[in-house]
Amino acid sequence: MSSLSTTPPPSVSPDGRAGTLPRTGGRSSERRGDRVFRGLSLGAGLSLLGIIVAIAVFLVVQAVPALRDNTASFLTDTVWDPNAASPAFGIVALAFGTVLSSLLALAMALPVALGVALFISHYAPRRLAGPLGYVVDLLAAVPSVVYGLWGIFFLNDKVIDTSAFLAEHVGWFPLFGADGIYGRSVFLASIVLAIMILPIIASLSREVFLQVPTSQQEAALALGATRWEMIRTAVLPFGKPGVIGATMLGLGRALGETIAVAIVLSPAFVVSLDILTPNSGNTIAANIALGFAEASSTGRGALIASGLVLFAITLVVNVLARAIIHRRREFTA
Amino acid sequence: MAKRIESIGLDAYYGAFKAIEDVNVVIEPKTITALIGPSGCGKSTFLRTLNRMHEVVPGARVTGRLLLDDEDVYGPGVDATGVRRTIGMVFQRPNPFPTMSIYDNVAAGLRLNGVKGKKVLDEAVERSLKGANLWNEVKDRLPKPGAGLSGGQQQRLCIARAIAVEPQVLLMDEPCSALDPISTLAIEDLMTELKDRFTIVIVTHNMQQAARVSDRTGFFTIEATGEPGRLVEIDDTQKIFTNPGEKRTEDYITGRFG
Numbered sequence: 001m002s003s004l005s006t007t008p009p010p011s012v013s014p015d016g017r018a019g020t021l022p023r024t025g026g027r028s029s030e031r032r033g034d035r036v037f038r039g040l041s042l043g044a045g046l047s048l049l050g051i052i053v054a055i056a057v058f059l060v061v062q063a064v065p066a067l068r069d070n071t072a073s074f075l076t077d078t079v080w081d082p083n084a085a086s087p088a089f090g091i092v093a094l095a096f097g098t099v100l101s102s103l104l105a106l107a108m109a110l111p112v113a114l115g116v117a118l119f120i121s122h123y124a125p126r127r128l129a130g131p132l133g134y135v136v137d138l139l140a141a142v143p144s145v146v147y148g149l150w151g152i153f154f155l156n157d158k159v160i161d162t163s164a165f166l167a168e169h170v171g172w173f174p175l176f177g178a179d180g181i182y183g184r185s186v187f188l189a190s191i192v193l194a195i196m197i198l199p200i201i202a203s204l205s206r207e208v209f210l211q212v213p214t215s216q217q218e219a220a221l222a223l224g225a226t227r228w229e230m231i232r233t234a235v236l237p238f239g240k241p242g243v244i245g246a247t248m249l250g251l252g253r254a255l256g257e258t259i260a261v262a263i264v265l266s267p268a269f270v271v272s273l274d275i276l277t278p279n280s281g282n283t284i285a286a287n288i289a290l291g292f293a294e295a296s297s298t299g300r301g302a303l304i305a306s307g308l309v310l311f312a313i314t315l316v317v318n319v320l321a322r323a324i325i326h327r328r329r330e331f332t333a
Numbered sequence: 334m335a336k337r338i339e340s341i342g343l344d345a346y347y348g349a350f351k352a353i354e355d356v357n358v359v360i361e362p363k364t365i366t367a368l369i370g371p372s373g374c375g376k377s378t379f380l381r382t383l384n385r386m387h388e389v390v391p392g393a394r395v396t397g398r399l400l401l402d403d404e405d406v407y408g409p410g411v412d413a414t415g416v417r418r419t420i421g422m423v424f425q426r427p428n429p430f431p432t433m434s435i436y437d438n439v440a441a442g443l444r445l446n447g448v449k450g451k452k453v454l455d456e457a458v459e460r461s462l463k464g465a466n467l468w469n470e471v472k473d474r475l476p477k478p479g480a481g482l483s484g485g486q487q488q489r490l491c492i493a494r495a496i497a498v499e500p501q502v503l504l505m506d507e508p509c510s511a512l513d514p515i516s517t518l519a520i521e522d523l524m525t526e527l528k529d530r531f532t533i534v535i536v537t538h539n540m541q542q543a544a545r546v547s548d549r550t551g552f553f554t555i556e557a558t559g560e561p562g563r564l565v566e567i568d569d570t571q572k573i574f575t576n577p578g579e580k581r582t583e584d585y586i587t588g589r590f591g
Contacts, residue, residue, distance in 0.1 A: 219430065219494075220445075222386055222495070224415065224445060331432050
């Protein structure tokens with residue numbers, strides 16, 4: 001035997017196990033940092049779930065006594081008189097007004113927002129695109145009460161004129177029926193909502209459009225596409241999931257917007273398509289804001305029940321958006 | 334079908350920077366011309382001037398004359414989108430539209446040209462995919478996303494997309510640099526087949542590839558960083574790789590430089 005063979009084989013570690021690779025002491029292969037971080041992110045995720053469940057439970061628990069005292073049918077009646085000796089309230093008028101005003105706002109805001117986003121991302125010269133994007137972001141930061149005040153003191157006069165014009169010339173259209181009184185209407189509320197959600201949709205859509213890979217855009221251009229054709233072929237399809245997400249965020253804000261609607265709208269508990277006239281609708285959020293201070297305990301329960309419905313509407317909207325994105329998942333980049 | 338290209342005193346700029354200077358080249362119809370040279374020598378820039386893709390970059394412009402048969406590509410009133418429909422392009426990285434199916438990717442160019450009939454499109458898609466040697470691999474999954482194919486298949490899909498509009502010239506900007514050797518071979522075979530119908534110009538870093546597929550080879554280089562790239566020489570591929578006219582070309586292809 002040579003002298004070299006007397007040194008112990010290097011592949012036995014001090015604790016007697018074979019192998020030179022570093023070993024973990026315990027059962028998992030994580031270091032402390034990994035464990036701490038995993039715990040923190042798990043906790044954050046769970047707390048979010050907990051908060052949502054807590055909100056839902058709170059709404060249900062608070063609403064049940066009022067719903068028990070209700071003499072009308074909550075899900076099918078339009079009447080809203082929860083503070084009376086024999087309380088009667090239904091969600092139909094409020095839910096209808098909420099959805100109608102939000103959809104109108106979306107219909108007005110979405111085309112403009114996409115135009116703004118595309119202009120900033122693909123048409124504007126670089127010198128202009130930066131400041132313009134900044135202004136859009138700034139619009140998103142204006143508090144809603146300011147929009148409400150601007151809506152009632154400035155926009156209402158213009159809307160009255162526009163409404164009269166619409167009723168006179170296209171009065172046959174189902175939404176434009178009128179009786180000669182205009183302003184403080186669902187139409188005004190929708191316009192204010194549209195202006196509020198426009199910067200959200202425009203800003204997020206712009207971010208998505210800017211992320212379309214140059215290679216995709218060059219592929220379209222090299223086929224002989226004009227700029228608009230390139231946008232239609234490469235940019236819009238690529239950005240679609242993002243635009244849907246942005247739209248849903250905007251819709252969510254419109255559905256839940258409280259103070260601006262409460263300021264501009266002259267409310268009534270009716271289901272009506274006459275968006276040009278005052279006293280032709282109301283929204284859940286605005287009704288809660290206006291009614292909460294003077295509500296009896298049953299009245300508060302009724303408002304909370306309406307809040308539960310708003311919660312459900314928002315949930316449905318989000319699930320629908322997810323479904324739309326999911327349906328074409330394998331075609332998204 | 335295939336057309337002849339001639340550039341006369343062609344310069345290309347990015348803003349104030351002159352990327353290529355005084356390029357004079359004649360490219361004959363139904364030939365494959367390879368452009369080789371070190372990185373940054375302007376060969377890709379030159380390729381992109383041929384179908385006016387160069388000017389897509391903000392601030393980029395071209396001076397000089399570029400003739401397609403006898404028509405000046407940069408002449409007054411010539412529409413860049415029309416040029417690009419006549420001169421197709423395949424890029425370095427396969428770039429099928431990720432939101433489209435295999436079928437729609439191939440049909441994209443035709444649809445941009447206003448072709449609508451399903452029968453016409455079906456035929457063109459099949460013909461183009463066969464032309465790109467991809468038909469047998471994808472004929473059963475045309476509605477599937479194009480992005481689900483392998484890299485080499487994606488590149489052949491892009492070639493099918495480019496030839497679907499029946500261009501006169503096909504430009505290829507390092508079409509195999511992101512592919513494995515087997516996919517590369519498939520594309521090189523395809524190029525040789527496509528030569529019967531198109532004028533092909535290919536930029537490549539792979540000198541064996543240039544020697545294998547091309548009829549003529551052009552060598553670009555730059556003197557120093559910041560200088561414009563120049564075409565040193567262009568000649569029959571056989572001659573460039575055995576007996577080049579310029580010392581700089583010989584140094585490059587024998588590996589003494591670049």
